[in-house]
Amino acid sequence: MKAMNEMRLTFTSRSANEGFARSAVSAFVAQLDPAVDELADLRTAVSEAVTNCIVHAYRDTIGDIYMNVQLFENGRVIVRVRDRGCGIPDVKKAMEPLFTTGGEERSGLGFSVMESFMDTMRVRSTVGKGTTVTMEKYIRLRRRHD
Amino acid sequence: MDVKTESAAYVTTVHLAGELDHHNAGPLRARVDEVIRMKRPKKLVLDFSGISFMDSSGIGFVMGRYKQMQSIGGELTVSGASPRMEKVMRLAGLERLPIWKTHGEEKNQ
Numbered sequence: 001m002k003a004m005n006e007m008r009l010t011f012t013s014r015s016a017n018e019g020f021a022r023s024a025v026s027a028f029v030a031q032l033d034p035a036v037d038e039l040a041d042l043r044t045a046v047s048e049a050v051t052n053c054i055v056h057a058y059r060d061t062i063g064d065i066y067m068n069v070q071l072f073e074n075g076r077v078i079v080r081v082r083d084r085g086c087g088i089p090d091v092k093k094a095m096e097p098l099f100t101t102g103g104e105e106r107s108g109l110g111f112s113v114m115e116s117f118m119d120t121m122r123v124r125s126t127v128g129k130g131t132t133v134t135m136e137k138y139i140r141l142r143r144r145h146d
Numbered sequence: 147m148d149v150k151t152e153s154a155a156y157v158t159t160v161h162l163a164g165e166l167d168h169h170n171a172g173p174l175r176a177r178v179d180e181v182i183r184m185k186r187p188k189k190l191v192l193d194f195s196g197i198s199f200m201d202s203s204g205i206g207f208v209m210g211r212y213k214q215m216q217s218i219g220g221e222l223t224v225s226g227a228s229p230r231m232e233k234v235m236r237l238a239g240l241e242r243l244p245i246w247k248t249h250g251e252e253k254n255q
Contacts, residue, residue, distance in 0.1 A: 015169035022167075022199070040199075040230055047201040051168040097237070105175065105206035112237050113202045 003070035003078075005031065010066050013058040013083070021050045021067060028069050029077055034139045041117040042077065042137060048110040049081035049133045055102050057085025057131055075139040079118075080132060087127035095123065148196070149177045156188035163196030171203040178211055188220050195226030204231065205238040212243060221245075 007028050011017045022043040029042055046067070053065045068080040088094045095115075100108030114121045118135040125131040148163040160178055164170060182190060192211065194200070208224060215222040224245045227235065235241065 015167075018167045018169045019165060037230075043199065044201050044230075044234070047167055047199075051201065051203070055168060105171070105210045107202050107205035107209070107238055109202040109205055109234075109237050113234060116233075116237060 001072055001074070001076075004073050005071045006069065008066070008068050010064050013054045013061075013063050013065050013085075015051075015054055017065070018047055018050050018054070021065075022047050024067070025069060025079065029071065029139070032071055032075060032077070032139045033142060035142075038137070038139050042079070045114045045117045045121075045135055045137075046079060046081065048113045049079075049135070052110050052133070053081065053083040053085060053131075055106065056088075057083040059086065075141045077137050077139060079135045079137075081135075082130065082132040084130040087129055088123070088125040088131055089127050091123050091125050149174065151181055153185060153187065157191060158185050158187035158189070159191040159193055161193045161196055165199040166197050166204045166207065167199065167201050168203045171207050175207060175210060179214060182211070182214050182218065182220075186218055186220070189223060190215050190220060191223045191225055193226045194224060194228070194231060197227075197231065200231045200234060202234060202237070205235060205240065208235065208240060208245070209238070212245060 009024055011020065025042055025046045026039055029039065050065060063083060063085055066082040070078040093099055095111045097112045098108040100106045114133070114135060118137045120136045122134050123131065150161040152159050158181060160181060162174065166174065190211065192208070212222045222245050
């Protein structure tokens with residue numbers, strides 16, 4: 001099925017952009033008329049993915065974060081968050097709950113939150129090239145009164 | 147990120163407001179830790195009712211303050227967390243910590 005709408009956004013890996021990324025996704029997905037809870041799920045997952053780019057991928061530098069969101073007629077939403085940062089040597093290990101290299105006060109639960117709040121989530125990463133997180137969620141389509 | 151503090155007897159309550167993400171967690175942590183250092187309360191209440199968004203950064207924030215309070219022999223209580231925030235905290239097993247008393251009392255009322 002072809003996406004009925006799509007947006008692409010590039011922004012720098014500054015932590016102030018975590019809130020911007022959440023707002024941008026909310027504003028774009030709003031056209032599917034999601035429930036408050038569904039939107040909050042998406043916002044939380046996007047926040048985790050973007051924070052990972054800032055804290056891990058571009059740990060000692062500032063780089064670009066690419067966010068791509070596709071909307072489908074049946075309520076499917078695909079969100080991709082990509083970076084050209086350091087990459088993850090062992091994705092399986094990185095996805096284990098509580099595993100973190102982010103130092104004190106990082107819980108190591110970012111991927112767990114994404115998995116828990118989205119329907120599907122997958123991670124592709126190449127060391128030295130970057131990481132792509134792809135997440136999907138189905139928004140319940142409510143009867144529209146035209 | 148807005149923080150208001152009130153103290154009564156041995157209890158200090160910090161009313162948190164805004165969005166608790168990685169960006170805001172640093173300044174917020176510094177503010178609350180300063181309150182702990184200055185007041186050395188027996189009991190610190192973190193009131194989450196003004197928090198409109200929280201991701202996993204909130205887990206580290208709560209765990210960190212829990213350890214701070216333990217280190218001075220005090221206790222931490224979390225109140226006003228929404229079901230969504232509790233869901234995030236449950237992923238870390240925080241429901242097993244004895245920090246939910248106030249919230250439990252609220253629920254029982």
